[in-house]
Amino acid sequence: MRTLSFRKMAVAAVVALTLTSASCAVQESATTAVPAPRPTAQPSASAIPSPTAEVSRRPKPEYLPESKQPAIEPELVSLFAAGTPTPPATGPSATSRSLSGQDVTSQSGPSTPATSSARRNPAPPGSVDCATTKCIALTFDDGPGPHTARLLGMLSGKGARATFFMTGRMVRANPGVARQVAGTSGMEIGNHSATHAQLTQVGSAQLRREVVGTHATIKEVTGRNISVFRPPYGSHNSSVDALAAEAGESVILWDVDTNDWQTRSTSATRRAVAQKARPGSIVLMHDIHSSTVDAVPGIIDDLQGQGYVLVTVSELLGGTSPGRVYSRR
Ligand code: NI
Secondary structure, eight states, X not given: OHHXXXXXXXXXXXXXXXXXXXXXXXXXHHXXXXXXXXXXXXXXXXXXXXXXXXXXXXXXXXXXXTTSSGGGOHHHHHHHHTTOXXXXXXXXXXXXXXXXXOBSSOSOSTTSOGGGGTOOBOOOTTOOOTTTSOEEXXXXXXXXXXXXXXXXXXXXXXXXXXXXXXXXXXXXXXXXXXXXXXXXXXXXXXXXXXSOOOGGGSOHHHHHIIIIIHHHHHHHHHOOOOOEEOXXXXXXXXXXXXXXXXXXXXXXXXXXXXXXXXXXXXXXXXXXXXXXXXXXXXXXXXXXXXXXXXXXXXXXXXXXXXXXXXXXHHHHHTSBOTTOEXXXX
8 A cells, every 4th residue: 555655656756757848848849949039130121132123122021031020020929939829910820930940830721722632733753752762952032143043053063953932023133044943954943922022911912913923924934834832931821822722832831941141151051951951851041142052062062972862842742732831841
């Protein structure tokens, strides 16, 4: 009887310890996933070079690369930190990104367009089978720009493929470069909206132009019928996903954020990939920054040296379903 009591006490102690550990793990995880807003002030629009004169003339929205602002709104972060899972006023199933690149709400659910499961875009013919091969997808956003052609040469020279998420305005500003990407063997082009707007905060007419209109722009200029869409800032909701589905595009986020737009450091960008990438990763970078393009040869060498095959997003995922959200394989 006495022995049993001790056993009960021992079990209770173990349970208490386990619960304490689990609680700490959750807390740490939450802290990691949703860090406090950075104390540094956001740079002014003039501190971030605009890719085109058209952009610099626009007072709003400012041109800011991925994950710079709306996805990490202080009020949003504090809500998540307090354990409130649903972001306010951004749509019925809005999803935002934390600074670490992890989703902070579920990616799909009942709001996922019903049409998305009926169709599936196949992986490109001759693709590597990433179910059995160590694959990573490098992605470059916000172009095409002045460094894109140089990047294409680096990728091709090392037998690496990549995906370029282009904005409609940059395709219009640099149609020759967009066509050069389309004409380079193995490269994939994706839709990154027309104006890099915060898509959860625009009206339905603009949202349609940003998503479906840019699909048409890219097809008109490059001839490519694209199947992948990346919302600016990783910010999307069921309305965005539904229009992506209508355009025949899946919604592609990422699991490795290099923060290249912030550091503007070749060594830091290379180091971020080396530290964070794992099999099946989708790596977020921006080919509008020379410092990022300078990092690419080293990044390729690092990854290929570890046996990775660098593929497009559609290859990595083995094909995608329109309207469905992916952040890694
Ligand atoms: Ni972007």
